[in-house]
Amino acid sequence: MMNSHKQLFPLFSLFLVLYLLGQRVVLQAEASPQHGPTKLFVFGDSYADTGNIQRTVSNSWKDPYGITFPGKPAGRFSDGRVxxxxxxxxxxxxxxxxxxxxxxxxxxxxxxMNFAFGGTGVFNTFVPLPNMTTQIDFLEQLIKDKVYTTLDLTNSVALVSVAGNDYGRYMLTNGSQGLPSFVASVVNQTRSNLIRIKGLGVKKIVVGALQPLGCLPQETATSSFQRCNATSNALVLLHNSLLNQAVTKLNQLETTKDRYSTFVILNLFDSFMSVLNHPSTHNIRNKLTPCCVGVSSGYSCGSVDKNNVKKYRVCDDPKSAFFWDLVHPTQAGWHAVYNKLRTMNALQHILY
Incomplete structure (x- = not known):
């Protein structure tokens, strides 16, 4: 009998160890989901649009857009990926x-699905296309039509791009008068949009901070593409400060039940500026000079005359330029920004 007990004790010990290991695995599984997000829903403007604008409306469907990827115009506002x-x-x-x-x-x-339309904003802009409220309406309707289920939304991430089109319209219409109040209204509407997207069931919502508008070629052209416009960047800093405050408050309202449902800011300002301040680190040689421009002020990247003759010129190596046209980064520019966001650990918070 004693020998039997001696034989059974190791077996019991092994069973106990395996049981405890099993319990540990279960607890780890409960602590964090086994699978990451499977879907991406996108709202916003040309920084995120991958082909929503009609071919006949936008230069994004004309040569030389898309020459790096996919090798032809595909509706992206770049030579490649965005x-x-x-x-x-x-x-x-x-x-x-x-x-x-x-x-x-x-x-x-x-x-x-990507609901972003180039040229749009959180409010109506000069581009008569769906603003962000309408874009969210589109997703809501798809949910009502059962194109997407509750589980689909639970396993999704939303990307929200607000790249400054609202400010372009405001300043052309009103100048700088009342601008701080308008910045607050843009951020407040963005906050409402984030809350609404969450209400549809999306568990992770990522919103881009405003990039340095004063460094866009349309702003730096007056200095022969040598200097960023400090006044425009001051507007950006105000926007981003208010956005950070708004998102921080939203996250403070998170409950234990929704511990994976977080709002995340992508710091595009710092990532853009880091690349522009240290371009050689990212193999960028032309940091403020656009790669594709019109041959004169009456033309832009992708323009042709009535005889279909090109009225634009393209740099020799788009991979060495940060900006593609007067507003948008090249694929190389976006790739550099993406890599910077990764080194800043800004992306890890997207995952559950």
Missing amino acids: LTDYIAKYLKVKSPIPYRLRKLMPQHLKYG
Whole structure:
């Protein structure tokens, strides 16, 4: 009998160890989801748009846009990939299908959807396309139509791009008078949009801080692309300060039940400036000079005359330029910003 007990004791000990290990695995599984997000929903403007604007409306569908990726114009406001594509890459999902193409390519619905339209803002702009409120309406309708389920939304991330089109319209209409109050209204509307997206069931919502508008080529052209406009960047700092305050308050309202439901700011200002201040680190040689410009002030990147003769010129190496046209980064520019965000550990908070 004693020998039997001696044989049983190691077996019991082994069982106990395996049981405790099993309990530990269960606890770890409960502490963090086993799977990351499977879908990306995108709202905003040309920094995130991957083809929602009609071909006949925008230069983004004309040569030389898309020459780096996918090798032809595809509706992206760059020579290649944009912010959406890099966020999708980080999430390890395919870049979501543009809303405009949802019925033509239903097999891609499983990756989410891109509702961003170039030129739009949180309010109406000079571009008569869906503003962000309407873009969120589109997702809400798709949920009502059962295109996306509650589980789909739970396993998703939303990317919100606010790149400054509201300010462009305001300043052309009103100048700088009352600008601080308008900045507050833009941020307040952005906050309302974030809350609404969360209310639809999205568990992680990422909003881009405003990039340094004063460093865009349309601003630096007056200095022959040598200096950023400090006045414009002061506006950006006000916007970003108010946005940070708003998002911090939203996160403070998070409950234990919604511990994975967080609002995250992508610090595009600091990441842009880091690349522009140290361009050689990212193999960038032309930091403020745009790669693609019109041959004169009456033309822009992608312009042709009535005889279809090109009225633009393109730099020899888009991969060495940060800016593609007067407003948008090249693929190389976005890639550098993406890498900087990664080194800043700004992206890890996107994952559950």
